[in-house]
Amino acid sequence: MREQLLHQGDEAVFNVRIQPQRVVRSLVGHLAAQGIDRFEESDFASVLREFILDDSKPFPAGMRVYYWLYPFHRQVVIRDLGIANLATGQTFPIWMMKSNPLAFAVAWEDGELPGRRVCTLDPWADVQVDHVAIVPVRTSKVPPEFWLEAPTNDLVVIYGQDAVMAHRPQEKG
Template identity: 40%
Template sequence: MRSIWGHLAAVGVDRYLKGPRTEEWRDFFLDERLPVPADVNFYYWIYPYRRQALVRDAGSLDIGNGGKAMYWLMKFYPLAFAVWMPQNDWRLDYRDLVTYRTSSPDEVVNVMVDLAPVPHELTLEAPTTTQAIMFGRDSIVANSRAPRGQILKV
């Protein structure tokens, strides 16, 4: 979780905005004994696409369920991650890395990855019929190149 958060925190140039949770997040990142900040989910899902995305400071409003959340998003084959910070009880239907948190950062745990159903490539980037999504100033999207030559099967 720290490496995911660290990658997303690094999105943006010369960026260190102070906010109500800045110190709490900094302390979590630097001290491996501290718990994940309260009311935060680290959702993950299978992402079998070449398109890559890093999104910082996005917000979503779901008119259908009244959900409101701020989130950071990272999508690279084969997994996508969302650091989800809901402002109410809005939860997503993905597995959450927070449930695998252990007391020791050196402990190895088996993490479940659902191979089906495969979410849409633009999950949390394009709104559904009941959602509105807003992005902050730092978002990066790129397509990786197709493999060159032949792929050898072993």
């Protein structure tokens, strides 16, 4: 992996070489597998299963994958999270994984996640599975540790009845 730190305006950007389709399939596969007997038969489940297992499939319609620098030690995996932006009225069902050095949110609606400007893997939604891309990681204006997990003045956070949240707290000492 070759990296390069660049400056775009007032932001520092770290470029990383990845295979976006492989990263997203891996991420969605891990999040879909969270919990026991949680993935019932449905149209949604069939579309995700096809995407994960068939390398020729592009991102499913409506799926957006966001990522950002996550310089914290606490690891988090969340399914069945809903957020609502009070300023715009937009709602987002989200799956999320945070583990240093990156965090990912898979959202199932169009629009930008509220409150922070983060990067997305959307430009590579329909590239070949082995396509190598140079993706930017912003190193300035990093979202706070609990962003999207906890409510703010303009963000409502709702965990579904079957929501699963797994985290490993920072070790003491």
